[in-house]
Amino acid sequence: MSSSAVPAYRRMSVERRREQLLAAAVDLFGHRRPEDVSVEDVAAAAGVSRPLVYRYFPGGKQQLYEAAVLGAAEELTGRFAVPAQGPPTERLAAALGRYLAYVDEHDAAYGALLRGGGVVGTSRTDAIVDGVRRAAAEQVLRHLEVAEPGPRLALMVRSWIASVEAVSLLWLDEGKQPPLPELCGWLVDHFTALLLATAATDPQTARVARAALGQESPASPGTALLGRLTELFG
Amino acid sequence: MSSSAVPAYRRMSVERRREQLLAAAVDLFGHRRPEDVSVEDVAAAAGVSRPLVYRYFPGGKQQLYEAAVLGAAEELTGRFAVPAQGPPTERLAAALGRYLAYVDEHDAAYGALLRGGGVVGTSRTDAIVDGVRRAAAEQVLRHLEVAEPGPRLALMVRSWIASVEAVSLLWLDEGKQPPLPELCGWLVDHFTALLLATAATDPQTARVARAALGQESPASPGTALLGRLTELFG
Structure with a gap:
């Protein structure tokens, strides 16, 4: 695949095939426990042969699972980014709305990928999921204009x-009640x-809270x- | 073991041996990933033979892990029970103080047992851990005198x-800072x-909050x- 002789349309096709296999795997991981998903299942769901799945994912199920977690992590991380303008609670509502829309759209996969992975969970997938949490924390602190959070604020x-995260999982378990905008609010x-x-008990947080409240508008959350x-x- | 001819001191010894093996397993699960713990390791840590471990835990590592999770779950659940008297936030502080003392005393095991178990995590161990959360929620609602919580309050x-739970794990990761009483408060x-x-947006919770505030004392949290x-x- 790294040969420069491979024409562009062929490279696209490789990417599309990879995406197709990954989408099939994400869907399966979303609906069954990881131990009940096999490479054969992914091949069948994508309408291809088992060897073809291995050609794209030589590491088999483990690699498909890691790629699925990484894909979800990148998508979720991208959704936190909102412009640094307007009342802080409005910015938070915008970023959170995008995050929760992902939870809603990819309900089964969100649950499966964030619940730890059971037999296919590894320190690598744990680190990817933890990376999403760290990126979210960084975004929140950036909007609060905190460069060096103390232990309490962090x-x-x-x-x-x-x-x-916990509320998102419970919300999925409870048949998506209350409605999304209410949950977000x-x-x-x-x-x-x-x-x-x-x-109330941390001076740094008191300063940050006072500054944040000062930026709220009459109509902000x-x-x-x-x-x-x-x-x-x- | 089920023979009635076995004298009482022998039965005690059986229980003690079981506890000893379980304590060794809990300690190992607390300090290594489950995939890096073997029945041999448990036997060595307890100073007994591998067959002896299997005599007490025929299901091997899986059974040891489930027994460890169950033991932690029972201990944690027992700690939530506090008398239904005094200001609600004082009761909550008492129950939470006991829970956090467990986290502090059994730090490595708490993290290992609540993090999902990786290869030895099963739907059974997930259900045990979820049972602790449900029991905690029931206790909180009992002290708030709520028999039928609506979806928002629940x-x-x-x-x-x-x-x-998340804060307890982060607190362990951060070298137990801030100090326990501060964390609890x-x-x-x-x-x-x-x-x-x-x-602010749920009428049932507003009624419950008003009733709870009415029970606070001048010195309560x-x-x-x-x-x-x-x-x-x-």
């Missing part, structure tokens, strides 16, 4: 990201509440939450 | 429990904040958090 952001409120609760809480609890 | 409680504040944020937030953000 833990708070990672904790919220873990909640987003609640997770943004969850972030705001957690930021304030952490601010953060302002709406604080208004509603004042209404409810005085 | 999701909120499960989301907080997922955070506790922050996770209680996290719960209060999440309850209030969910109350919930009152301290709200006082501090008023001080910081007006």
Whole structure:
């Protein structure tokens, strides 16, 4: 494949074939436990022979699984990137909306790929999944304009990201209730509440929270939450 | 072993031997990936022969792993039970303090057993770990005096429990910083904040939050958090 004599349309076809096999594998991993997926199943689902699957993925099931995890990780990581303008809770809602749309569109695969992989999970796939969490944390801290988070703020952001993941999986288990926009709004409120609760005992987080609140607009989710809480609890 | 002719001291010895083998296995699973633990290793660590391990655990490594997960699950579940008296955030702090003490004492095993098990993880061990989460959620709802949680309240409680687990693992990764009492206090504040944020858009949670706040005392963690937030953000 590395020969320069291979014409362009052939290279495209190789890529498309690879994508087709990977899509078949992702679909299978999404609907069965990894131990119940074989290279034969992937070949059958893609309508090709078993040797052809091995030609593209010499490492067989393990390699297909890792490629599937990596593909999902890259797609999810790409979705966090939103412009650094507007009220922080609006930016968070935009990034989170894109993330949750992936969860909704790729429901079975999301669950399968993020649940650890059982027999095909390795320290490499664990590291890929952990890389998504780290990238998400970096994005959140970037929008909060924090270059060097202290341990409390760092833990708070990672904790919220873990909640987003756990809630996404529970949401899939519960037949996607509540509706997506409501889920997204609640997770943004969850972030705001957690930021304030952490601010109560961590000076760095208090400074960051005050700066972030200063950027909220009258119609942003953060302002709406604080208004509603004042209404409810005085 | 089932013969009634076996005297009592012999039965005790059987139980002790089983516990000893299990403790050796838990320690090994805590310090190596499950694929790098063998029945030979367990036998060597316990100072016994390989056949003896198989006499107690005929299913070998898989059975040792499941028994280890089950033991940790039972211990953790037992720690949630606290008397239904006093301010809700004080009860939560008491139960959570006991849970986090387990994480601290059994650090390596906690991580290994809750991380899914890799090659020895099965739908059975997944179900055991999920049972701990469900039991924790039931306890929290019991203390909030909620018999039938709606989807939003149920999701909120499960989301907080997922955070506790994720934060415990991150805390172990970060060399147990911040100190345990601080971590515990922050996770209680996290719960209060999440309850209030969910109350903002869910009527059932708003009723539950109002009732819970009504049971707080001047010195309870919930009152301290709200006082501090008023001080910081007006």
